[in-house]
Amino acid sequence: MALALAVGPAAARTPDRDQIAKIVKAQRPATLKALQDWIALPTIAAEKRNATAGADYMRRLALDAGFQQAKIIPTDGVPGVFATLDSGAKTTIGIYFMYDVKQFDPAEWSSPPLEARLVPRGTEGQALVGRGAVNQKGPEIAFLAAIKAILASGRKLPVNLVLVAEGEEEIASTHFAQVVAVPEVRDALARSIGVFIPTAGQDQNGSVNMTLGAKGAVEFQLIVGGETSDRYPKADVHSSNHARIENPAWRLVKALDTLVAADGHTPAIDGWFEHVRPLTDRQKQLIAEAAKPEVEAQEKKQLGIGKWIGDEPYGTSLERFYSQPTVNIQGLVAGYTGVGGKTVLPSRAEAKLEFRLVPAMTRDEAEAKLRAHLLKRGFDDVKVVVSGGYGPNETAEDSVLVTSQKRLFAEAGIAYTIRPRNAGSWPGVIFNGPPLNLPAAQFGVGRGGGAHAPNEWLLIDSSDPKVKGLEDTTMTYVDYLYVVADEAAKRRR
Known part of the structure; x- marks a missing residue:
């Protein structure tokens, strides 16, 4: 059911893209197994489950992907992981991973939460069901697969990478600030143009939801x-x-x-x-552009509700969603x-x-x-x-991380909307705030759902060319690294 990889304008920017795409396709069984194996080892901070094993597994995943060094960073709670990949590039990007997942009750699942089985998903294609499939192990494995494919093609990455990972995101990142405060980690991140977390950001119609921050x-x-x-x-x-x-x-x-x-x-x-802080006029404009009836119907169906608070119009509910x-x-x-x-x-x-x-x-x-x-x-x-806890984060619409997303999506013909912030949370403020003061963003295509809920899933093979499966998602990360490198180079000129 796997679809041919889309080759569009991105091919002109990504050297040897056809070759890399073939490698991604050949890697598919190993990539899929890597995801299934990772899901089989859940780190659950709230239950003090697999804290040591989870950190070591994350370290080994980084080394296997091509990072030249990866080490465990102790904290007062669950340890973090710090890794670097120096390709000799002029641009460095920070990458944030979480290797922990939410609790689960197997009795509530139709497919065992740690077996990561492939199951049909209606007319959408084939999905992998398991705890952590979309939040966030699936997108993260796809990103690591992108690194592997570039290196396997004989090329160096167009950017240097600094990876920081934690095992406590699902309990509000209780000790993650201690990881970033380590001088070696802080100094490596300070050389980056910003930090992003891989995500699966597509709706059922193929549109990508870009965000400029998070609560x-x-x-x-x-x-x-x-x-x-x-x-x-x-x-x-x-x-x-x-x-x-x-x-x-x-x-x-x-x-x-x-x-x-x-x-x-x-x-x-x-x-x-x-x-x-109230919404700006630009933020209200972005929300209004996203308030489409078909999207509202889809959201209500996913949430299992018939009306918003006070039976408000969809646009008003979105303003509340992002601003309150x-x-x-x-x-x-x-x-x-x-x-x-x-x-x-x-x-x-x-x-x-x-x-x-x-x-x-x-x-x-x-x-x-x-x-x-x-x-x-x-x-x-x-x-x-x-x-545990942390404050909100914000990133400017003209930051390199964001303009690179807009450029990639526009040139590849992927529809997108920009939202002022994600109503969910991730600890981007640790990068946004002092002493780093870096842009922090979310990026990724692909589709999934059920985060924190039973039957969490990630689409692996898509029946709709507009919605990316595992291989196209991996190639989009490849393209993104090259676009970011090019956008950063333009800023230096």
Whole structure:
């Protein structure tokens, strides 16, 4: 079902492109197996699963792809990986990888999450199903395959590469800043023109969603119980005692209710919008251009919903999506949750939450305002545990990383839209912010879905020439490296 690789205007820029494309095609079985093998080794920071093995595997993947050196960088949590490939080029690009994945329950999957089976995906083609398929191991393996193909053709890469990888992205990059702070890593990144993360950015119609940044994320827990106050029992007690003993679950509910307005979604934390930067006219223009009825229908189908908040028009919902910070409850745990009832008064209640932050909010500001908000209302018995987080990131539309994407897509005839930021998060702010102050972007074609959900998938063979499968995705990374090198050279002239 594999399709012939598209050869378009990119062939004029990428030397020996036909030869490289043949190598990519010949590499396909090895590339596919590399992805399947990587998926079979999940690193899950929240479960402390495969932290050491995952880092070593990432290091070996980098060396196998052609990086001349790769080393594990210890942190106070899960280690990171740092690798370099010096091709003697005048331009250096930073690459960000995550090698960790979200938790999974095999009972919720129709295909085993660690077996990475190839399965038909309706009329779209053939997809690989597995945890990490699209977020982010699939795009990352395709990028590594692009490096291998260029080197196998006998050519040097047109750019030097600096790779930084972490195993804690799925818990909000708790210790990733420690990796970048290592002088050797920081100095290598400082020589780059920017950093990008490989992604699968195509919609079902083949259009690519480009983004100029991403929201920040802060993950935390609110805990009430015997460990936070002597008002609550140290262990579950008979429910009749609720007449004389406070229930920590009710207390937690009361605290949670103060964090949002009566509508259930607008943040109500004191001073929350103090530093929220409104959308610019250009950003509103980009959103309006993306607000197409067919895209709205596709999004609603994917999300399984029939209307947006307040039954708002699609354009308004997109403005909210990209511009609004959020206070979200991920989960609530308290007392008995088994079959039927159980007459207990729980000794502990916990809520798992997240903030999504927009420019110009910061992680430290968000945490401080949350704590102050709860204390002001007398919730001194609510314990706040921040497990990880970082602020939002932004990159200018005229940065080399972005202009190179626009040029590549335009010349290759790939439709694209530009969005002010990704409503999801990645720790680009660690590169955007001081001391590096680098552009940070996402880039990639290909299509997938189900990140963080059951049956996560990546399209391997596409039945639509507009939507790229594994081989065309790999070749697009090849082309991107050459376009970036050319765009950077123009800036030096």
